Amino acid sequence: MAIKSKLPQVEESIFSVMTKMAIKYGALNISQGYPDYDTDDKLKELVMKSMREGHNQYAPMAGVFSLRKAIADKIKFLYNKDVNPDTEITITVGATQAIYNAISAMVSSGDEVIVVEPAYDSYVPTIQLNGGIPVSYELNKDDYSYDWDELRALITDKTRLIIINTPHNPTGKVLDAEDIVELRRIANDFDVYFIFDEVYEHLIFDGKEHLSALKYPDLYARSFVTYSFGKAYHNTGWKMGYCIAPPVLTQELRKIHQFNVFSVNNPTQHALAEYMQDKNSFLHLNSFYQQKRDFFNEIIKKTRFIPIKCEGTYFQLVSYAGISDEDDMSFAKRLIKEYGVASIPVSPFYLNRTDNKVIRFCFAKTEELMSEAEERLVRV
Ligand SMILES: Cc1ncc(COP(=O)(O)O)c(C=O)c1O
Structure with missing residues (x-):
């Protein structure tokens, strides 16, 4: 056949x-x-407790409220940013599904998406499934730094999204303050949107600060920011993640989310909400x-x-x-x-x-x- x-x-x-x-x-x-x-055994016990307490049916579409609230508190604490758990946070099946939802929500046939390479492997096929055209931007080959003029030169009338990953898999490159200045200029100069894949937000070294898109209102206004519990809590097999985006973008993201998964593992969400109360967990x-x-x-x-x-x-x-x-x-x-x-x-x-x-x-x-x-x- x-x-x-x-x-x-x-x-x-x-x-x-x-x-x-x-x-x-x-x-x-x-x-x-x-x-x-x-x-952590404590987290496993919390999942068991949550199952025993009967959290075994569908969770709300956007995610269990206590988990979204715990995430909002963490974001306030880490990035001094208020996000509304009702309208800006969606719990997803790992960051992969958050990225899938964001691309599907934004990209239509013929739209271009700038992908910073080397790139995590889910970006390009997801763009293509949605009829989009991946446009490759290659980081400098010696130190994997950005040449922002080169990246800007790739932006056209068809560019819909730019996908940025920091800290970056596989290079270990982290965006610094000058990179953020350039990104904010792009956000102000062009009608483009961003996915900030920040799954490694806690894995950053030598006193460097993670400059999340959540910290810059002009960037955040145009961004889906994605995270993974698997990377933070050593349980990649649980496939738990979330996406933070302004209400208008979240509304579109949830239209996709509602039909490709509807809702995410319920007992695990309750357990993570409780586990996150202890800031030492991250x-x-x-x-x-x-x-x-x-x-x-x-x-x-x-x-x-x-x-x-x-x-x-x-x-x-x-x-x-x-x-x-x-x-x-x-x-x-x-x-x-x-x-x-x-x-x-x-x-x-x-x-x-x-x-x-x-x-x-x-x-x-x-x-x-x-x-x-x-x-x-x-x-x-
Ligand atoms: C850059 C990047 N984004 C997203 C993901 C996917 O995260 P998750 O396992 O939560 O779907 C990974 C996993 O390796 C990754 O390296």
Whole structure:
């Protein structure tokens, strides 16, 4: 049967390709973006409690009110911004569904969306499913900084959205004050909207501040800002997230949300609402992950790989240009087969498969696993 595919160019994701290979060759998997340690027992108990209390039927479409209120309180505390839980916060199935909803709400056939590359893998197919045209903007290849003139030059009458991710997967790049000035200029000069993917808001290092779009009224007025509980609370498998957007944008987002999921896991929402009351549940994350980044960087220093500065997220890019001139896909596969370490090549994060001889590791792993990887990486 010949089926007309809506996404003919989509192949098996690079994450499943590398994970399958890692299993086949018994390699250490320090590639995929999830922790190899568990979520807090206290949070698991709260989910059980919530189920026992009978929160087992559909939650309200926008999300359980106590959770939306807890999020509003957190945003006031972190970013000194008042958001209305009724009209500006929607609980979603991870950040992925928040992003899907936002793109679907805004993008129609022929609309252009500027995607900053290397980019998280859900953006481009979601744009294409909605008939939109992804327009690639590639970060500077040496330090992954922005050239804002270059990005502005891509904006046309058809540009509907610009997707910004900070802290940025896979590069670890974090927007600074000058970048925000440029973004605010764009918001004032053009009739475009933004998705700010801020799932790594708490994973930011060396005293750097996360400059959320929520802090700047002119940016926020045109933005969907997306978050993930999975990244914050070490439970990516629960697929819980949320989207914050001004009321007019939230109204459109919920029109999509209502029909692609209607509402999100009810007992988990009640549990998260209670868990978030303790601010330590998110305040310690910077130092927790900075320690892991530093531990992993000490390992990389002993190898021939060159680390690229990681300011946030739990990913570390390394250049292997001094080791081999193979393309990144072949190199990453050889690393699994010959050295027993799984990584992610970065070229699949680009529409044009740009190959800068860089691979990605994830340091959301136990020190034991990273140390085991050290023994193998120093031999490369
Ligand atoms: C940049 C970025 N955005 C969104 C997501 C998706 O988050 P979630 O697992 O909550 O859907 C991820 C997950 O890896 C990510 O790295």
